[in-house]
Amino acid sequence: MAIEKTSDILFNTIDISIKKYRQLVQQSLVENDVDVTIDQWMVLSAFNETPDATQQQIANTINKDYASVTRMIELLVQKKLLKRTTHNQDRRRFNLSITPQATTLLKNLQPIMKANRKTALKGLKNNEIDQLNDLLNKIIANCEA
Amino acid sequence: MAIEKTSDILFNTIDISIKKYRQLVQQSLVENDVDVTIDQWMVLSAFNETPDATQQQIANTINKDYASVTRMIELLVQKKLLKRTTHNQDRRRFNLSITPQATTLLKNLQPIMKANRKTALKGLKNNEIDQLNDLLNKIIANCEA
DNA sequence: CGAAACTATTTGATGTATCAAAGTTTCCGT
């Protein structure tokens, strides 16, 4: 049956779509001589929006493993895009703040990222985007149950 | 605007949905004491359907990098699920064939994988699944353009 | 107070993603 077949390949389609989008974004970063990965950008972006977040909160925001976040932060500190200082109230954690350099970077990337989304969603109606989001959220809920 | 926001998070939603689905599948593999990863299963499955395929064809079928496929095949050979013999016609490549053990594995996994898809798609109508597929394919096309 | 439970983070191990470069082997045009 046709629908059987579509179900079979749907997850493949989802997989490809996110890969292609990541490629598109990564390509735009390279073209603009930005030496961060998409994932690193996500970390920076999350810290920008919630400056006093713990690493776990960041990880949850961008849907990544704590371990991955730890390692990405390490790279961002090396790149001088994040600054790590001791946390007075809780010595298990650190104060992590984005550097002025990172602030500039984020500002420059904002229109680029917006353009990427626009490119990827060209021709899709608003209600289709909403629908896509809703259906995927159903799948997510199903997988978590 | 609401739609702006939805666009912003859509790719996040896509990302999460594929991750959750992979978790669901991986979990089912562990529960059934199957010592292969989803990706390794995809490779085996592809070889099963196209026994005389080149590695590149396999890679294209499952949408993975040639390099990744090379390494996954190496692991599958170690696990005795794939057999590698020299190719008489073309010495650049190998004859890769799934072992009887792999055939059994694939047969056992078939209902499990089907159940996983059913679980993940519970409550979605056939036309919604089709729609999802179509919309994602549009995004893929946009990213490739 | 002090042990147990909990929280935040790191580390280790294994696997995949991605791009670039290299290694072979085959094919094709002259």
Next chain:
DNA sequence: ACGGAAACTTTGATACATCAAATAGTTTCG
């Protein structure tokens, strides 16, 4: 037959995914 283009695959390097276990600091409560 020869040289270069093309094809199939591997290797290297770096980064992220995932799960489990280890660290280290904090809180709770008897």
